Amino acid sequence: GADGAVAAVDLGASSGRVILGRVEDGALRTQHIARFANDPVRTRDGLHWNLLELYRQALAGLALAERGAPGEIISAGVDSWAVDYGLLRDGRLLGVPYHYRDARCEAGVARVHEIVAPEALYAANGLQHLSFNTVFQLAAEGPLLELADRMLMIPDLLGYWLTGVASAELSNASTTGLLDPRTRTWDTALAERLGLSPRILPPLVEAGTRLGPLVPEVAEIVGRAFDVTAVASHDTASAVAAIPSSRPDFAYISCGTWGLVGLELDAPVLSEEARLANFTNEGGIDGTTRFLHNVMGLWLLSESLRHWYPGSSDAQRSSRLQELLAEASRLGGPVPLFDVNDLSFMPPGDIPGRIDAWCARHGERAPGTPAETVRSIVESLAAAFADAVRTAAELAGRDVSIIHIVGGGSLNALLCQALADRSGLPVLAGPVEATAMGNLLVQAQAAGQVDPGLDALRAVAARSASLTTYTPGARSR
Numbered sequence: 001g002a003d004g005a006v007a008a009v010d011l012g013a014s015s016g017r018v019i020l021g022r023v024e025d026g027a028l029r030t031q032h033i034a035r036f037a038n039d040p041v042r043t044r045d046g047l048h049w050n051l052l053e054l055y056r057q058a059l060a061g062l063a064l065a066e067r068g069a070p071g072e073i074i075s076a077g078v079d080s081w082a083v084d085y086g087l088l089r090d091g092r093l094l095g096v097p098y099h100y101r102d103a104r105c106e107a108g109v110a111r112v113h114e115i116v117a118p119e120a121l122y123a124a125n126g127l128q129h130l131s132f133n134t135v136f137q138l139a140a141e142g143p144l145l146e147l148a149d150r151m152l153m154i155p156d157l158l159g160y161w162l163t164g165v166a167s168a169e170l171s172n173a174s175t176t177g178l179l180d181p182r183t184r185t186w187d188t189a190l191a192e193r194l195g196l197s198p199r200i201l202p203p204l205v206e207a208g209t210r211l212g213p214l215v216p217e218v219a220e221i222v223g224r225a226f227d228v229t230a231v232a233s234h235d236t237a238s239a240v241a242a243i244p245s246s247r248p249d250f251a252y253i254s255c256g257t258w259g260l261v262g263l264e265l266d267a268p269v270l271s272e273e274a275r276l277a278n279f280t281n282e283g284g285i286d287g288t289t290r291f292l293h294n295v296m297g298l299w300l301l302s303e304s305l306r307h308w309y310p311g312s313s314d315a316q317r318s319s320r321l322q323e324l325l326a327e328a329s330r331l332g333g334p335v336p337l338f339d340v341n342d343l344s345f346m347p348p349g350d351i352p353g354r355i356d357a358w359c360a361r362h363g364e365r366a367p368g369t370p371a372e373t374v375r376s377i378v379e380s381l382a383a384a385f386a387d388a389v390r391t392a393a394e395l396a397g398r399d400v401s402i403i404h405i406v407g408g409g410s411l412n413a414l415l416c417q418a419l420a421d422r423s424g425l426p427v428l429a430g431p432v433e434a435t436a437m438g439n440l441l442v443q444a445q446a447a448g449q450v451d452p453g454l455d456a457l458r459a460v461a462a463r464s465a466s467l468t469t470y471t472p473g474a475r476s477r
Ligand code: LFR
Pocket: 012, 013, 080, 081, 082, 083, 084, 100, 234, 235, 236, 256, 257, 258, 260, 294
């Protein structure tokens, strides 16, 4: 296949990065080019993404990558969190995209459920109920929706600005609630029932599709007109693609802001049991189904640190977190466990106070110090992760013999060990940048640098990652 480097623009809910990758000797070598904060902005009308800033940073990162490796980049790809979108009219963005943690969704949920009952909605789209699913956001959108002739998911919107090509990559489209998980096509009948004009839904493309070259005005900023490839643009789909496993019986946890816990399956599970357990059927690459549950993730830690140290920098908060984790790991007795998925933890704000309130409501002792709060969060997350793995296996009728944890959470030794202990399964931790790796590997595969198929892609991922194993019961108590 073609030589050359590929570039990933990977936007997470709290930070974004640009990473360059090259496949050499069957392994992916990565080079970190740029990292930038993703700080949402609250205005009178709600909580928004600072999308123009993210786009500007992406362009600056690509320009830096091109300058560092002149003429080498053959393709770039964009992934981000799911469910959020921009509305356009004649190619013009209408309004500032909302953040999924904005409170506007509840009205949309009621409106949708008036027309399609929750059971029928799950039968149609197979999505766990999250009030921020795109379909609920659209129902709460109001007059801009009447004006719009296009909806573009965040990575597709960036892809459109880069190339002028408007499309909907499938993995992320599968989080809208408007995609049929069996046929993997837009459910235009459902859209119409909900009063949404199907014309706003762009043509679907699979990961690995070449979108086109950078448009001239972008090429001028970046330095050259390389191609943009549609990757598994839902960050979780990219992360799952890069799970460094060669066996079929693994569960995965993609642990960043969220902990996405589940299995890779050949077909969706749309049973009533799966609906009641709030399991989702999202689209993976190569026709796979990501059967998973959203568990709250590192958000509980990062937002607690924000509360304890207002006005501090990202770097200050992360070094303070390391200290608190070290202190937390030395605590002796049992710590209070709480339900990490309680909806009170969704909006930004005083997470430690809400944990105390949860404990008070449930007759549980509240954590006494920040270190104990940190330990409570870690143990409660591990318990929820282990529980979701068990439930996924039961619902899908599958055996699980190992848990892969990837993303930022894979660096948290306390969390990984607690997960092994609570699940009774070995935990393989890493790579931390699984999402960016999945993004890069799909592009390298499209360029012919990796053999076709998910197994070949995972084999490269396995050769590229350094992994840590956690064994159940290894913790000294
Ligand atoms: C993780 C993630 C989850 C999705 C949530 C909101 O970053 O993409 O998969 O449920 O963010 O978009």
